[in-house]
Amino acid sequence: MSADMLDAEPRYRFAVAPRFSVPRGFEGRLERNGGVRCDEERVQPQDDWRPLEPTEIAALVCDLPGRDAVLPPTHLGLLQVPDRLRAEWWAEAERTGVAPTGDRRFEDIFSKVVEFLRFKRLPLPERVTLRVAVSVPGLSSTRVGSAGALQGLGFGDAAQTAESTGEQPVACINFGDETAFVVLLELPPAALAHRLRTAGEEGLRSVAPAALVRRYFDAFPQQSLVRVRLEPGEGLWLSPLGVVHDGWTHGKQDLDVMLLVGCETRPLPRAASSALPDAGVPDCP
Amino acid sequence: MSACLGPLDLLVIQPTPFCNLDCSYCYLPDRANKHRMSEETLERTFQRVAESDLATRPYTVVWHAGEPLVLPPTFYEGAFALAARFSRPGVEITHSFQTNGTLVDADFCELIRRHDIRIGVSVDGPAFLNDARRRTRAGKGTLVRVLSGIELLRRYEIPFHVITVLTQEALDYPDELYAFYVEHGVEQVGFNVEEIEGPNKTSSLSAENATLRYQAFMSRFFDLAMGNQPELKVREFESMIAAVLYAGPERGVPSQEAAPFAIISVDCDGNFSTFSPELLGLQSATYAGFAIGNVVQHSFAEAAKSARYRAMAADVAAGVSKCRESCVYFALCGGGAPANKYFENGSFDSTETLFCRLHRQALAEVVLSKMRRPETRDSNVG
Numbered sequence: 001m002s003a004d005m006l007d008a009e010p011r012y013r014f015a016v017a018p019r020f021s022v023p024r025g026f027e028g029r030l031e032r033n034g035g036v037r038c039d040e041e042r043v044q045p046q047d048d049w050r051p052l053e054p055t056e057i058a059a060l061v062c063d064l065p066g067r068d069a070v071l072p073p074t075h076l077g078l079l080q081v082p083d084r085l086r087a088e089w090w091a092e093a094e095r096t097g098v099a100p101t102g103d104r105r106f107e108d109i110f111s112k113v114v115e116f117l118r119f120k121r122l123p124l125p126e127r128v129t130l131r132v133a134v135s136v137p138g139l140s141s142t143r144v145g146s147a148g149a150l151q152g153l154g155f156g157d158a159a160q161t162a163e164s165t166g167e168q169p170v171a172c173i174n175f176g177d178e179t180a181f182v183v184l185l186e187l188p189p190a191a192l193a194h195r196l197r198t199a200g201e202e203g204l205r206s207v208a209p210a211a212l213v214r215r216y217f218d219a220f221p222q223q224s225l226v227r228v229r230l231e232p233g234e235g236l237w238l239s240p241l242g243v244v245h246d247g248w249t250h251g252k253q254d255l256d257v258m259l260l261v262g263c264e265t266r267p268l269p270r271a272a273s274s275a276l277p278d279a280g281v282p283d284c285p
Numbered sequence: 286m287s288a289c290l291g292p293l294d295l296l297v298i299q300p301t302p303f304c305n306l307d308c309s310y311c312y313l314p315d316r317a318n319k320h321r322m323s324e325e326t327l328e329r330t331f332q333r334v335a336e337s338d339l340a341t342r343p344y345t346v347v348w349h350a351g352e353p354l355v356l357p358p359t360f361y362e363g364a365f366a367l368a369a370r371f372s373r374p375g376v377e378i379t380h381s382f383q384t385n386g387t388l389v390d391a392d393f394c395e396l397i398r399r400h401d402i403r404i405g406v407s408v409d410g411p412a413f414l415n416d417a418r419r420r421t422r423a424g425k426g427t428l429v430r431v432l433s434g435i436e437l438l439r440r441y442e443i444p445f446h447v448i449t450v451l452t453q454e455a456l457d458y459p460d461e462l463y464a465f466y467v468e469h470g471v472e473q474v475g476f477n478v479e480e481i482e483g484p485n486k487t488s489s490l491s492a493e494n495a496t497l498r499y500q501a502f503m504s505r506f507f508d509l510a511m512g513n514q515p516e517l518k519v520r521e522f523e524s525m526i527a528a529v530l531y532a533g534p535e536r537g538v539p540s541q542e543a544a545p546f547a548i549i550s551v552d553c554d555g556n557f558s559t560f561s562p563e564l565l566g567l568q569s570a571t572y573a574g575f576a577i578g579n580v581v582q583h584s585f586a587e588a589a590k591s592a593r594y595r596a597m598a599a600d601v602a603a604g605v606s607k608c609r610e611s612c613v614y615f616a617l618c619g620g621g622a623p624a625n626k627y628f629e630n631g632s633f634d635s636t637e638t639l640f641c642r643l644h645r646q647a648l649a650e651v652v653l654s655k656m657r658r659p660e661t662r663d664s665n666v667g
Binding site for chain 2: 019021023067068082083084115116119120
């Protein structure tokens with residue numbers, strides 16, 4: 001695939017989400033690798049991360065204009081939640097040992113997180129789900145399927161099919177006390193389908209999201225990924241269009257604790273070719 | 286002196302116009318002037334208060350309008366002694382510094398403790414907010430120095446409150462401000478709005494959507510301040526709740542700034558004014574200045590007979606009267622702030638200002654809505 005073609009393709013860009021203050025910005029935050037490792041079960045990133053060159057950062061990161069800007073679906077937004085919310089969650093987690101489903105105290109904390117994100121006018125859907133994913137150190141994947149197995153890189157709910165509803169994260173927030181990482185592909189679903197079609201692949205209209213991702217990486221194993229470093233309390237808004245992503249816990253000492261804010265997705269994506277927009281992702285102003 | 290003047294609540298003394306900072310929204314026109322108040326002027330100030338009928342109940346002396354801590358503690362030792370010498374029996378005087386916090390040191394902490402001085406520190410929150418407007422003359426941010434002053438106050442166990450100026454930018458950051466206060470041991474905060482006064486000809490809060498955003502900010506901050514332990518005391522909420530509870534069909538809260546001689550401001554040369562403290566030292570085409578006398582030459586009673594004072598007082602009273610007739614929030618406000626009316630509307634004899642729309646009307650709506658019903662949390666969380 002030529003460089004010209006890549007430049008013409010829609011791709012996500014990073015920005016500090018409007019009305020958030022993240023002191024460090026993108027300095028030293030983004031890394032890129034040389035591709036993926038595919039085995040029968042999952043697709044995982046290669047471990048050859050390198051810092052981005054300034055020109056690469058300039059191409060990936062932009063400023064959104066003005067305090068009234070809305071984070072467009074073409075952008076991945078860096079955000080930060082107040083420490084008190086993390087502290088409240090930890091106090092409760094240490095008290096109860098776990099985060100049981102339906103526990104009012106945890107739900108109250110989650111409600112406060114949602115209130116905060118809504119005040120910041122992030123485009124949260126009306127109904128959201130929140131859950132905390134806890135992972136041990138040393139993993140190249142933290143996305144877990146319904147059976148508890150690690151799924152590797154993917155959009156969201158690994159069990160989702162073209163006919164079923166599923167859950168898709170719209171934000172992940174580092175609730176741990178240590179640096180955490182999110183690995184992602186900065187291409188929207190439409191771009192994956194477009195590239196596969198260009199490469200001669202057929203039968204994409206009815207393929208499920210997980211299968212689309214698998215086919216894409218089988219076809220393009222040298223597709224580089226971006227690794228985003230998140231300090232405690234920092235998070236990343238993932239586009240509701242769908243972002244191929246996963247966690248990464250190599251190099252960590254403590255448990256990786258990630259708050260995942262999700263929304264329910266409709267039956268998806270008629271192969272990312274029709275259900276997902278494939279009009280060009282506009283550039284930052 | 287006429288019975289309708291005073292009683293004195295606030296004596297604002299400008300020990301020096303000089304300030305070591307150069308904040309972009311400051312209304313003080315002469316803040317590079319290093320002149321300081323003489324002992325004679327100080328003495329005459331307290332003497333004038335003592336000989337008037339205005340000091341009939343406890344009042345506060347605020348050392349402000351210029352950075353008070355640029356003068357040494359010895360200056361204040363002398364000043365406090367003078368104040369005590371001229372104090373009336375049974376009329377307690379409380380001293381208060383409104384400081385930018387950058388010059389707090391061990392000597393000042395000792396002075397503050399020795400005289401039980403109230404301290405207000407001006408700080409606008411985290412660096413990205415504070416340092417955008419509160420800067421040194423070289424254009425550098427001031428937060429690091431302010432925080433070191435606050436840290437020293439805490440080490441000396443000196444209670445203090447914080448004044449934060451809300452600009453348009455700050456309205457998006459209630460959580461960040463709340464976290465800042467908690468992190469730095471702030472237990473009481475007052476929010477000022479960026480005002481159009483004197484050299485500050487525009488306010489970022491004049492923007493079209495500022496009222497709604499201010500309301501959203503205050504609503505969110507109310508929940509944060511009142512909904513977490515320990516509660517953070519917010520001057521605006523406390524005073525508005527008190528006003529709501531006090532006000533009735535037959536009565537409302539008085540406006541301190543609109544009450545003749547409830548506030549007296551004295552500059553470092555002895556010139557004095559009443560009504561809004563910001564007026565002193567600012568230019569006025571209508572009245573040829575706002576100063577109504579000089580403590581060395583005039584008593585407050587003499588000043589109250591001056592043509593300038595009478596013209597100002599008549600216009601202020603007419604403005605309050607218009608507010609009473611036209612504003613549904615009058616009972617919660619009492620007639621607004623004369624300085625804002627003058628600099629925004631061109632006359633004391635006027636009504637609504639930006640300050641009214643934000644700090645009175647929008648604030649009242651927030652507080653009333655919180656008092657009417659308990660807040661319900663978002664339940665759309667799975």
